[in-house]
Amino acid sequence: MREGDTGMDAGRTGRELTDESGAERSEPELIADSADSGESAGPPRRARLRRARWIALGLLLTLLLPTLAAAVALRMNYAGDPAPGTYTRNRDALWLGHAWVDGRKRDTDLKALLRRVHGSGIRDLYVHAGPLEHDGTLPRSAYPKASWLIDSVHRELPGVRIQAWLGDKLASEGPVGLRLERPATRAAVVGAAGQILAAGFDGTHFDLEPLHSGDRHYLALLDSLHGVTRAHHALLSVAAHQIDPLPALHSVAGGLTGHPKWWSQTYFGQVARRVDQIAVMSYDTAMPLQSLYGGYVAQQTSLALEATPPSTDLLIGLPFYHEDDIGHHASAETVTAAVRGTRLGLSRTDADRTRFGVALYVDFAATDADWAAYREGWVR
Numbered sequence: 001m002r003e004g005d006t007g008m009d010a011g012r013t014g015r016e017l018t019d020e021s022g023a024e025r026s027e028p029e030l031i032a033d034s035a036d037s038g039e040s041a042g043p044p045r046r047a048r049l050r051r052a053r054w055i056a057l058g059l060l061l062t063l064l065l066p067t068l069a070a071a072v073a074l075r076m077n078y079a080g081d082p083a084p085g086t087y088t089r090n091r092d093a094l095w096l097g098h099a100w101v102d103g104r105k106r107d108t109d110l111k112a113l114l115r116r117v118h119g120s121g122i123r124d125l126y127v128h129a130g131p132l133e134h135d136g137t138l139p140r141s142a143y144p145k146a147s148w149l150i151d152s153v154h155r156e157l158p159g160v161r162i163q164a165w166l167g168d169k170l171a172s173e174g175p176v177g178l179r180l181e182r183p184a185t186r187a188a189v190v191g192a193a194g195q196i197l198a199a200g201f202d203g204t205h206f207d208l209e210p211l212h213s214g215d216r217h218y219l220a221l222l223d224s225l226h227g228v229t230r231a232h233h234a235l236l237s238v239a240a241h242q243i244d245p246l247p248a249l250h251s252v253a254g255g256l257t258g259h260p261k262w263w264s265q266t267y268f269g270q271v272a273r274r275v276d277q278i279a280v281m282s283y284d285t286a287m288p289l290q291s292l293y294g295g296y297v298a299q300q301t302s303l304a305l306e307a308t309p310p311s312t313d314l315l316i317g318l319p320f321y322h323e324d325d326i327g328h329h330a331s332a333e334t335v336t337a338a339v340r341g342t343r344l345g346l347s348r349t350d351a352d353r354t355r356f357g358v359a360l361y362v363d364f365a366a367t368d369a370d371w372a373a374y375r376e377g378w379v380r
Helices: 027-036 045-077 107-117 146-156 183-198 216-231 249-257 265-272 290-307 335-349 368-379
Strands: 016-018 024-026 092-096 122-128 161-169 203-209 235-240 277-280 313-319 356-361
Touching (some): 045 290, 107 146, 122 146, 122 235, 122 356, 161 183, 161 235, 183 203, 183 216, 203 216, 203 277, 216 235, 235 265, 265 277, 265 290, 277 290, 290 313, 290 335, 313 335, 335 356
Parallel strands (some): 092 122, 092 356, 122 161, 203 235, 235 277, 313 356
Antiparallel strands (some): 016 024
């Protein structure tokens, strides 16, 4: 009943009502007058608009509140002071580009590199010696100057190890790429590892992407690779995806986008137990602010420490490059923020862990400011 209606008088049939003047009018007449005046027989338009606004606001809050909560949590994760002594354990690493083994680098370049590494915490150099072919093989022509680099570093910086950085695009999200589910392909990758170790490298560092969490074929490959590296008294190292910042986020991301960016913490641990070193690629996070990125790195450091056995070297990747796109904001993903986040995560989870370090990505994009931030914040 709308406001102003008087209801039915006693004895009326319900088909006739009284207007303001007291004249009796039939129900059809009232409906016709209402239509002529632009009023609706249903809910008023203003009420419908108000309800639509509330629905829109509810949907917006449903999307924004979890994001805001996550941002607050990351910002809080970046607060506080790192524990004393959370600095380099002299187990850091540096990714080097392919120019070091294909003949483009000269002696003057090598001298500059040696000066950079000397007195830092860097113990391992991951030198790009691939990529692998999609069938898992590695052309020997890919690294013609490897011995020049290996011999020079061993002579000038005793104790610094040269590992061959090998990788390829996996066919996990498209028709083209390396297929780990094929035994012949895995066998070829193992053969490539033996080939690279015979060339004088101190180890093999694998970076295969995109690698989905739970891939059992990758675990089988690591088991086979470790047999080869042990036989050569060499290292097996891998670059690892980030760990779910929220439970099962990799499954949600995979279902929505087909690209599950993260690994579960359980799978990360399964990989870590099969290798000598594991380096978390803790960059390309899409974080817009240094404080959020640093908090994210602190979280990743804690998650990785929890999953990595003490017998495996754990390294946290630092962004020594500068790009601006949807996945990486150079103003946010800084070396300073990454180092502070690493120290905070280490402080809160396992401050005394000895087999721990940072990995610098990548030499050819690094600036003097990047190197200074690494030395001032981590080496000291």
